[in-house]
Amino acid sequence: MHQRQSPIYTPPSGPPQVDRPSEEIFPALGQKGVFELLATLYEHLEQSPVRPMFPEDMHTASERSAAFFVQLLGGPPLFNQHYGPPRMRQRHLPFEIDAAAREIWLACFDKALEDAPQRIGFPEQHIxxxxxxxxxxSEWMVNHKPAS
Ligand code: HEM
Structure with a gap:
């Protein structure tokens, strides 16, 4: 795994000030749909330039992220039950995530969302x-600023 060696950068914007996604999403997708969405995200990450940051077993990694999204979307608290408190920024600190890595991650998520309405019944209006x-x-996960 690719471990960080550089100082930690903290985005000046601070922790995210953003509304949670709509609570209508989870009932439409169900737990299974959320796991499928995250499995698709990780398939795209697997083919992306940020692949080396991730562990060998991308499927298991996708399940950890899916547990987080299930609970974020108002489903059962799977992440806390299995892995403890989310503390997402802290969990991402071992990986050098810069603005470019964030763009790649977001682009992979966009691809996963592209056909999500047809594939898993993601309500189009909530995308x-x-x-x-x-x-x-994702801005709050950025912890590295390359020297310019
Ligand atoms: C900014 C771009 C991002 C990058 C490059 C990134 C990268 C990573 C990496 C390398 C891991 C470790 C893989 C593992 O061992 O599971 C990880 C884990 C995880 N990421 Fe991200 N991530 C990003 C943003 C996000 C965002 C925005 C969220 C949620 C909204 C998120 C949720 C998670 C979760 C839940 C885990 C599993 C944590 C654990 O249990 O250890 N990530 N991510």
Missing amino acids: PGFRRFLEAF
Whole structure:
């Protein structure tokens, strides 16, 4: 795994100030749909330039992220039950995440969302709000600023 060696950068914007995604999303997708969405995200990450940051077993990694999204979207608190308090920024600190890595991650999520309405019944009208959440939350995962 690719471990960080550089100082930690803290985005000046501070922790994300963004509305949670709509509570209508979870009932439409169900737990299974959320796991499928995250499995698709990780398939795209697997093919992306940020692949080396992730562990060998992308499927298991996708399940950890899915547990988080289930609870974020108002489903059962799977992440806390299995892995403890989310503390997402802290959990991402071992990985050097810069603005470029964030863009790649977001682009992979966009691809996963593209056919999500047909594939898993993601309510189309809630995609923009979900996307806004990802955009704000992912900014807070950025912890590295390359020297310019
Ligand atoms: C900014 C771009 C991001 C990058 C490059 C990134 C990268 C990573 C990496 C390398 C891991 C470790 C893989 C593992 O061992 O599971 C990880 C884990 C995880 N990420 Fe991200 N991430 C990003 C943003 C986000 C965002 C915005 C969220 C949620 C809204 C998120 C949720 C998670 C979760 C839940 C885990 C599993 C944590 C654990 O249990 O250890 N990530 N991410």
